[in-house]
Amino acid sequence: MASRNNNRIVVPEARQALNQMKTEIASELGLSNYEATDKGTLTSRQNGYVGGYMVKRLIEQAERSMSGK
Numbered sequence: 001m002a003s004r005n006n007n008r009i010v011v012p013e014a015r016q017a018l019n020q021m022k023t024e025i026a027s028e029l030g031l032s033n034y035e036a037t038d039k040g041t042l043t044s045r046q047n048g049y050v051g052g053y054m055v056k057r058l059i060e061q062a063e064r065s066m067s068g069k
Contacts, residue, residue, distance in 0.1 A: 018054075025053045 009015050019035075026034035029049055031042070039047060 021054055021057065022050060025057070026050050029053070 009018065023034050029046075031037065031046060031050070034050070
């Protein structure tokens with residue numbers, strides 16, 4: 001079955017920052033050399049942790065921005 005990626009970056013200028021955040025979070029979770037890793041060899045749980053922590057961090061940043069902090 002072919003992989004379909006429906007995720008689009010709404011602000012293309014943010015791509016580099018999002019990729020850096022993904023790499024930093026993966027490193028914090030103990031997934032070294034994440035950029036060069038074949039994501040298909042990782043478990044769903046490992047990939048899910050990276051995405052989940054990215055969402056959590058982005059929400060925290062948005063909340064801080066909205067509160068003026």
